[in-house]
Amino acid sequence: MVSASGLHDIDLTTKIGSLTLAYPTLMGSGCYGSGEEFAPFVDLAKIGAVVLKSVTRHPRLGNPTPRLVHTPAGMLNAIGLQNPGIEWYLEHDVAKFAGRPCTIVGSVAGFSVDDYAYVCELLGQRSEIAAIELNISCPNVASEGETFACDPRLTGKVVRAAREVTDKTLIVKLSPNVTDIASIAREAQSAGADALAVINTVRGMAIDVETWRPRLGNVTGGLSGPAIRPIAVLAVYEVARAVTIPIIGQGGIETTSDALEFFLAGASAVSIGTANFTDPRVPVRIVEELRAYLAQRNLRSLSSIVGRANVGFANAQQYEGDEG
Amino acid sequence: MVSASGLHDIDLTTKIGSLTLAYPTLMGSGCYGSGEEFAPFVDLAKIGAVVLKSVTRHPRLGNPTPRLVHTPAGMLNAIGLQNPGIEWYLEHDVAKFAGRPCTIVGSVAGFSVDDYAYVCELLGQRSEIAAIELNISCPNVASEGETFACDPRLTGKVVRAAREVTDKTLIVKLSPNVTDIASIAREAQSAGADALAVINTVRGMAIDVETWRPRLGNVTGGLSGPAIRPIAVLAVYEVARAVTIPIIGQGGIETTSDALEFFLAGASAVSIGTANFTDPRVPVRIVEELRAYLAQRNLRSLSSIVGRANVGFANAQQYEGDEG
Amino acid sequence: MSTTASPCGTFDATILDRRELAANVVLIGFDAPALVAVTRPGQYVMAVPPSGEVASTALGIYEAQGTRGSLLFFVVGKRTTELAGLRPGDGLSLTGPLGNGFDLSSNPRDVAIVAGGVGIASVLLPAQALLAAGARVRLFYGARNRELLVERERFEREGCEVILATDDGSAGHRGYITQALERAEPPELILACGPTPMLRAVASVAETLGVRAQLSLEETFACGVGGCWGCVVPLIGTSAQAPNFPPLERGGSDVVYARICKEGPVFWAHELRW
Amino acid sequence: MSTTASPCGTFDATILDRRELAANVVLIGFDAPALVAVTRPGQYVMAVPPSGEVASTALGIYEAQGTRGSLLFFVVGKRTTELAGLRPGDGLSLTGPLGNGFDLSSNPRDVAIVAGGVGIASVLLPAQALLAAGARVRLFYGARNRELLVERERFEREGCEVILATDDGSAGHRGYITQALERAEPPELILACGPTPMLRAVASVAETLGVRAQLSLEETFACGVGGCWGCVVPLIGTSAQAPNFPPLERGGSDVVYARICKEGPVFWAHELRW
């Protein structure tokens, strides 16, 4: 048993491409605005990284309101990538992190391969930015629900284009709204991704039965929160078996136990999104509790549990199912 | 306003292929066993139809335990299609409904086109069975998560084969675990489906962080309950825009308000699954409350609200989002 | 609106008292000295329902005196149902004070406060501040029925002139409170809080009367601190209340979305692009 | 096991009393005459947690006398937390009585009842029935510590000989209660309820002793009435307790899954294919 005083000897660092995160919990894109809004409530230096709200080449107004609906154990959002465009973003939202003791990941969204490459190149030149996340999976902007992350060929194309313009650690964020997430993951890896963020929100819809109108201005939205956790754990588990690059797990994480499910399924780090709306200290609390969990089991590093879910039949003595 | 005494003039019947359902609420497959188990708690004659547990050509033991896990606002199951095989099923589970005043839908699962056709043909000959549902979307049996419902070509093949062997109303049950459910729906319709059941469970996984084992004997399972309702409402909405045949909506329905979301999205009837585990009277209660809802709005038939969700921007005066 | 950032944080408050003001209308007093000390009129908190299983919810700060603050709310759904179950002695996590609050810096002498339904929860503090500064304060207060006109005597006792309206005529004018406002002697400034249709009506009455109005808006919140951009309202693009954002051109008009939780909840009516 | 169907249904019970027997161990008494009247030893109910937002949960019927029944449960998760919040006067929806219950038809004269932890909740009724029929009843009762050996005096008062064991030795034998069973004078019949590892040990002790044992099994339930096939246990294929199902051949052995909620929760140890 590691003594209490030895808690801080436990290695929680995680390598994501060329970047080493001091802590394995991130603040998920779009749930922390420009990174500044939560500073009064939590010490950003104690978080693995803050992933900024996704930025596009040109400014975007985003979707009409309402943009949020609460649903059982979750919420739907359809923000529609409201953002000031890369130019203003570099000048204001990025510049303000110069010299600050926290790790900032830029998130890039776009509507064409060129857009992605353009924004990645500009972001990649900035020292304030430790890594770039490619959001190719926002469910709230494309007309037919089709996004880059729904097509292996498009995924490969956009990742290659980004890879060409930057040496920064490149994280590709995948969508759960696909038949086979593993094939997309493989494509992203072979196109040069350093890591994968799994998963973005699940597409959904809610209707107001009094007015007969969709409860979101954008009609459809993305489901997040505990409701989607089982979907996200499975996605991480499947992606982990398909690729060799690290995975940043996310989707409904509220507690240390939730985060552990993702580590055991194969994630090297986790992102917290919706849970921060209730308590922004969640990412810091999970770090502390992870230390205790590992210490109790005499484990000295987080990496020793990554992907260790034992998928032998839960009850080995028992008769197995008879499918093929 | 329809007077209270006029409540029973309201037309709740729904035509599904050649079958007319007296009530628009069904009991979902797998959530009512052989139809008999809930008889002490609810009058089956007051339910649109009871969809029996899926049956296969040969008996199946199903998956090892545990087969159920509770998750936030839902549950995962991995029963693995335990069933006695079509022979025993016809002799016992089907035969017992002879002459009883309730509408019974048989549900067929399989591992090859031939299996489906074989079982459909036998079921189709039985007068106790009012319609056949093709479960081509069970997430708990195939090795790589691939099911017939994940591939438009396979969907077409299996539906055509079933269509050839029976004149009974044919309902095809779709999976949400696909990139584009509308394309699968179109394929099912053109292959001869009379109606579509939307949706089966969403694939998911949960891990026990004490034992590091999956919480299901089958490792992965299907998520049901309120957690998936927004996913199901959207699936119905998208399928309704792709086909002209009726849709039986399902996924997380607990209340009349939930059911109304599905009707407004485009479902002609709804199935109740997980909610019956808490209260098997839900399908009957919804029927009563639907009458009141329609009466209050001076509507004389359920069909007048099917697919009527108004998808104009929720706030028309407002500035629209700027995506393409 | 007012731009000075107030020191906000997350506080573990203790419930002091609880009253039911009407069916499904609850007032809970809490002890949270650091929060109460810095609260300005029109600010709100994000309250975490006790089970921690549902999202936190935005509630106006009704009273703030000494170390005691209070929340006045309608029980309408899961979260408010959970909050209504709180009893004296229970703990409650509150993040705040949040938002800009009403701007009383012009030192107005004659103010009309318009409250619809639960909007009453956000207007006691500005009324008290204005009265303390010697202003005349008229409260135009509307609700569905007499029962729901909670706390009206309280406002009278504080020194407001109270004008009432109910949908069913069970108290005051029968009809909308904005009809009463329209017919009254024009004030120097209007402050309003209530359902969106009422606020739209207030904006149009204010324009007709040529009086400036501050509206406290409502929308579904997720974060409450400006982090998710879920709670926006369109402003005219040149608005002084716009967040840091390059004005966008579209359809010849100039608009920008501001966050109600962060740049608001209080906006000048004439800057809203409604 | 016993096959007569009992008349079961869904009942709106009223909470009569509530006691905390230890930290996170709660006993609630309820009034539900029709349910209590037909309850047999070893049966259970499905209880709907008050919010109606989480699934219903299986709980053994602890007491059943006159019109009063009771539930004795450990607070371990969401649903039991909600149930623990019930107070006298509150309503509670109960479906039952469900399951087969213990088979006492052989009129055994010397019975060992083995209860582990919360298993105690399902063995008072069989103990009472056996004692009333003049049998000798020894209760072998194990728990983590002395504190958690709730209701042990109750069983003594009823007339049981009580043998205790705790993991930490704070009462009775230090170690497993099955070790005490192993060393005791062999009974004519064993009835057991508790965690699965304990039940496995009971089955093996019973085999060694050559005594027949009935085990009340536990598993996650969804429906509780046999409708979902979620709660199965493998039996030997020729089991008399097997549901209507053609025996399947696999790997040369013969197995069938029975539903714990419907064919059980009580099974003969020698028919389980563990």
Ligand SMILES: Cc1cc2nc3c(=O)[nH]c(=O)nc-3n(C[C@H](O)[C@H](O)[C@H](O)COP(=O)(O)OP(=O)(O)OC[C@H]3O[C@@H](n4cnc5c(N)ncnc54)[C@H](O)[C@@H]3O)c2cc1C
């Ligand atoms: C800045 C600000 C300050 C506020 N201050 C106060 C205050 O002081 N007091 C106060 O009472 N409120 C206040 N509110 C409103 C308050 O936040 C909401 O009433 C509260 O969040 C509702 O939460 P809930 O979970 O109880 O209800 P929800 O379940 O979120 O429901 C909210 C509303 O939506 C409706 N609704 C829910 N589900 C559906 C559905 N399926 N179909 C149609 N309609 C549905 C409900 O009927 C209800 O009217 C404030 C809001 C803001 C933004």
Ligand SMILES: Cc1cc2nc3c(=O)[nH]c(=O)nc-3n(C[C@H](O)[C@H](O)[C@H](O)COP(=O)(O)OP(=O)(O)OC[C@H]3O[C@@H](n4cnc5c(N)ncnc54)[C@H](O)[C@@H]3O)c2cc1C
């Ligand atoms: C026939 C039958 C009779 C029963 N009778 C009784 C009785 O009389 N009294 C009684 O107390 N119980 C009884 N039980 C057990 C009881 O049904 C369960 O304890 C109850 O359903 C738990 O529900 P919950 O929501 O409170 O806990 P859940 O949240 O469902 O948790 C149940 C267990 O799982 C563990 N768990 C939950 N989530 C996780 C996670 N993420 N990772 C790891 N572990 C986790 C919890 O610690 C707990 O031990 C009976 C069960 C059956 C089948």
Ligand SMILES: Cc1cc2nc3c(=O)[nH]c(=O)nc-3n(C[C@H](O)[C@H](O)[C@H](O)COP(=O)(O)O)c2cc1C
């Ligand atoms: C309000 C909101 C806005 C979001 N915006 C973005 C975004 O701009 N870019 C992005 O990659 N993901 C965005 N996401 C997705 C989250 O980063 C996260 O992947 C997802 O919500 C699942 O995690 P959670 O359940 O912990 O929230 C957003 C999520 C929410 C709830």
Ligand SMILES: Cc1cc2nc3c(=O)[nH]c(=O)nc-3n(C[C@H](O)[C@H](O)[C@H](O)COP(=O)(O)O)c2cc1C
């Ligand atoms: C325990 C369980 C077993 C199920 N078994 C089947 C099945 O055999 N065949 C089938 O088509 N669907 C099966 N389903 C899916 C349901 O019929 C339904 O489509 C799904 O659960 C979504 O609805 P719900 O959220 O109301 O449960 C099963 C669902 C559950 C929870």
Ligand code: FES
């Ligand atoms: S609620 Fe998140 S930005 Fe306002």
Ligand code: FES
């Ligand atoms: S819990 Fe459903 S069959 Fe037993």
